[in-house]
Amino acid sequence: MNIVIASGKGGTGKTTLATNLASYLALTHKVVLSDLDVEEPNSALFINGEQKQQTDKFKMIPKWNGECTACGICQEVCAYNAILQLGTHIILHAQLCHSCYACSELCPIDALPMEPVQMGVMSEIKTPVMDLIESKLNVGEEQAVPLIKETTEFIQAQYPDPVIKIYDAPPGTSCPVIEAVKTADYVILITEPTPFGLHDMSLMVGVVRDMKKPFGVVINRYGVGNDDVLDYCKKENIDVIARIPNEREIAETYSRGELLFEKFPKVKSALQNIEQHLFSLEIGVRA
Numbered sequence: 001m002n003i004v005i006a007s008g009k010g011g012t013g014k015t016t017l018a019t020n021l022a023s024y025l026a027l028t029h030k031v032v033l034s035d036l037d038v039e040e041p042n043s044a045l046f047i048n049g050e051q052k053q054q055t056d057k058f059k060m061i062p063k064w065n066g067e068c069t070a071c072g073i074c075q076e077v078c079a080y081n082a083i084l085q086l087g088t089h090i091i092l093h094a095q096l097c098h099s100c101y102a103c104s105e106l107c108p109i110d111a112l113p114m115e116p117v118q119m120g121v122m123s124e125i126k127t128p129v130m131d132l133i134e135s136k137l138n139v140g141e142e143q144a145v146p147l148i149k150e151t152t153e154f155i156q157a158q159y160p161d162p163v164i165k166i167y168d169a170p171p172g173t174s175c176p177v178i179e180a181v182k183t184a185d186y187v188i189l190i191t192e193p194t195p196f197g198l199h200d201m202s203l204m205v206g207v208v209r210d211m212k213k214p215f216g217v218v219i220n221r222y223g224v225g226n227d228d229v230l231d232y233c234k235k236e237n238i239d240v241i242a243r244i245p246n247e248r249e250i251a252e253t254y255s256r257g258e259l260l261f262e263k264f265p266k267v268k269s270a271l272q273n274i275e276q277h278l279f280s281l282e283i284g285v286r287a
């Protein structure tokens with residue numbers, strides 16, 4: 001089963017929840033945790049594991065072979081403005097390319113063959129109780145989607161059911177998070193009870209509803225702000241499946257890179273609520 005933890009904004013506690021939920025479930029189930037925040041993965045900071053393997057990851061981009069009849073097709077079909085045709089000269093902006101193959105397939109003289117270009121690395125980290133798969137884009141690489149796709153495909157192939165797969169999604173509501181959510185059997189939206197938290201969560205609610213994914217909400221730092229998130233969820237008929245309290249000691253423990261549920265019964269209780277909720281769903285998260 002695939003559980004994606006997402007939020008409309010960064011800094012709401014996605015990694016806190018992903019690492020703690022994965023570690024907690026790993027006490028009784030087979031679990032793999034994946035950090036899909038490929039621009040800045042940090043789950044490994046909270047998981048004491050040993051890196052077993054690191055693999056280069058590649059994406060395909062066209063490489064101009066120097067020939068051109070100036071037909072203009074490649075520039076016309078590229079929806080991302082990655083190709084500029086100047087007479088019979090072609091300029092390719094590789095960082096804008098989405099590897100769609102259109103220019104390569106449609107060039108009448110096959111002047112744009114696709115070639116692999118290294119975009120990042122994927123690390124396989126083992127702990128005594130679970131595996132962590134963490135991918136990281138090269139500095140300056142702009143396209144997160146291909147690396148997220150490669151990572152989720154690797155996990156689907158290497159960790160078939162009944163392994164519970166927990167994905168720490170990238171922040172925001174754009175293409176990277178949509179690629180991460182595609183895999184989900186269930187999405188946990190984590191938010192905080194503030195106007196910013198509510199605004200960005202409501203955007204994410206629109207995304208998961210459009211994608212027809214079942215989802216519930218976890219409120220982090222519960223106790224700060226106001227009840228607007230609760231009121232919104234009630235009005236929209238959204239399950240609030242757990243609340244993680246706002247306590248200074250919890251924040252301090254997190255800042256030291258330590259897991260929370262072993263030390264704070266309230267956090268463990270929140271994880272138990274999430275576990276019970278997941279187990280009660282028709283998708284039946286059982287190992």
Ligand code: SF4
Nearest residue numbers: 068069071072074107
């Ligand atoms: S499609 Fe091929 S021939 Fe046409 S402009 Fe592009 S590179 Fe030149």
Ligand code: SF4
Nearest residue numbers: 078097098100101103
């Ligand atoms: S592969 Fe697609 S996105 Fe990349 S340059 Fe060609 S048409 Fe544009």
